[in-house]
């Protein structure tokens with residue numbers, strides 16, 4: 133781990149620091165008294181744990197001949213070097229989705245998703261092997277109704293699909309300006325090799341979601357998210373794998389992706405977006421005349437907790453190990469998750485099972501599993517965990533609990549931990565049919581941090597300007613290159629939150645970074661943040677130094693706040709990877 | 717618009733004589749966060765409007781708050797003038813720009829005088845209203861935009877489709893051509909999606925590439 137001194141030793145010029153406002157704008161003009169809809173008009177009740185968890189199917193490839201026109205190698209960087217192993221077609225559609233079986237939810241909620249489901253099907257993509265077999269090609273077709281005909285009226289039926297933390301070129305990344313409308317399609321080439329061909333850079337749990345400029349928050353909220361999982365010969369998707377070095381993590385039906393979204397519904401069971409949601413029933417009077425309706429730029433909170441777009445589901449689990457891939461899908465909520473069991477064995481023994489074996493951070497397998505009683509997830513952050521239900525008996529109930537309290541306006545956590553908290557879902561323990569899976573002692577080492585590669589140091593200050601969220605005082609402009617990074621180099625980036633009351637989960641595309649120091653201190657080795665990362669929860673007044681690298685492709689990407697309401701209110705920069713010698 | 721007669725505004729008055737305060741939102745815009753106060757507004761043209769009925773319903777709207785006095789510190793109206801140039805052709809029929817003053821001293825007469833300094837095409841209105849009505853509107857949109865005492869004009873522009881209920885935002889100092897492009901995103905589609913095979917939006921063929929996207933051009 134780098135020490136503070138290592139960082140200072142780099143001693144780079146601080147030209148990038150100019151232009152940064154000297155005084156934080158954070159204490160000025162922040163709106164107060166904002167009343168979000170979940171407070172003045174709560175969602176209709178829904179009995180918890182009566183809806184079964186939705187388990188997304190695995191996406192099924194199509195033959196190459198099904199793609200008409202065929203993939204065009206001239207549209208993708210290094211296509212011929214990285215031919216896809218599998219081809220897919222995914223259709224983006226609007227449909228009625230049942231979040232819960234009770235009225236009013238049972239009549240369905242107008243939602244957006246993929247081939248009739250939300251979250252979309254889970255892609256299983258193999259890392260390229262020695263025979264160069266691996267990777268995927270996904271053609272996404274926008275079949276949404278055009279503007280004016282969409283039932284999810286707050287969302288924009290022009291989309292771009294980003295594969296979050298995928299190591300893919302700009303044109304397949306799903307950047308905010310690469311949108312396609314109803315009747316159009318976009319081709320995504322996922323080469324699926326580790327950054328720099330370094331196995332230590334391999335990614336494991338990724339998710340795809342809309343990234344439309346100005347409209348990411350409503351579009352993801354309407355339902356545009358899903359999982360992509362990467363496998364290789366070690367993380368081989370086979371818990372009975374006898375090959376040397378195979379991790380034998382729980383696989384098949386014991387490997388379950390969990391996507392968390394908090395959603396607000398109206399009395400008809402339709403999704404409410406706290407901006408301007410037209411009613412389904414024009415005769416319906418407003419719930420609170422002249423109340424503090426407001427256009428929130430702070431965040432959007434829902435009062436119904438959904439997992440895989442099911443309100444507080446139950447999930448039957450055998451009394452054995454499971455791998456869960458937990459993604460906080462946003463839009464704005466942070467979670468602190470723990471387990472709480474109702475066990476016939478009594479509290480003391482149940483306590484042994486109430487823990488996570490944390491396998492990954494932000495989709496990246498850690499050097500070693502870490503045992504944690506609780507995990508924190510900012511928006512877009514991910515952990516793969518193993519829960520070992522063999523500590524419980526059939527008939528026991530185990531709850532996934534969120535204890536982190538949010539500010540009412542969604543701008544970040546209050547910092548308080550609730551005693552009871554929110555019950556996100558329930559695991560119902562049934563007898564096991566045996567458990568060949570293992571928890572490996574060792575997974576993926578961290579790639580080394582080599583300061584000799586560092587070409588530049590940059591400072592990014594995240595702040596607030598009268599309703600808009602800024603980075604170094606600027607708003608997102610896709611025409612402006614905010615950082616021209618030379619391919620093959622590393623940089624040290626400092627992210628500073630000038631706000632003292634809110635948090636920003638900051639995400640940079642394309643490659644993972646490592647934290648050099650947070651508020652002047654390195655991350656301790658047994659912290660889950662001592663890892664490769666792609667989203668960093670920047671708390672009030674936090675300042676974090678990162679080591680970042682850019683390899684393998686050229687082109688345009690972005691770094692932004694993943695509280696997608698902040699992102700849509702311009703908290704984003706464009707950075708480009710440019711040929712050596714052409715950097716800024 | 718509901719009335720064509722000129723508002724009666726005593727010179728120097730802080731209060732505009734209207735039939736009352738911000739009204740309840742019309743039924744078509746009821747539930748949840750969609751309500752707009754249907755406040756009366758007075759334009760630099762002498763016209764009088766109701767916010768929701770006349771200015772938002774069934775229109776593409778570009779709306780920001782400003783003060784005349786604040787233009788020295790931040791020339792938001794000059795920026796908006798550039799955006800308006802790029803919206804020409806659509807302005808006044810499909811798209812409307814509303815510059816709403818937050819300074820009670822910016823009477824319609826003053827706004828008229830002020831507007832003469834700019835190239836103001838058809839479809840761009842400088843508006844004022846009762847202080848509590850302006851506050852109700854700025855609360856409804858971006859609460860923090862008020863409380864400036866005229867010294868500063870906000871940067872935020874709301875753009876949206878009032879008929880559909882889709883709204884986004886950008887900075888008034890954004891690239892004006894691009895701002896106009898954003899406004900076109902929320903326009904109601906003119907017909908159904910053409911039948912037949914889907915059209916490729918991208919990525920385009922690689923090449924020397926200075927665009928800000930990878931779409932087909």
Ligand SMILES: [Cu+2]
Nearest residue numbers: 636693695698
């Ligand atoms: Cu943020």
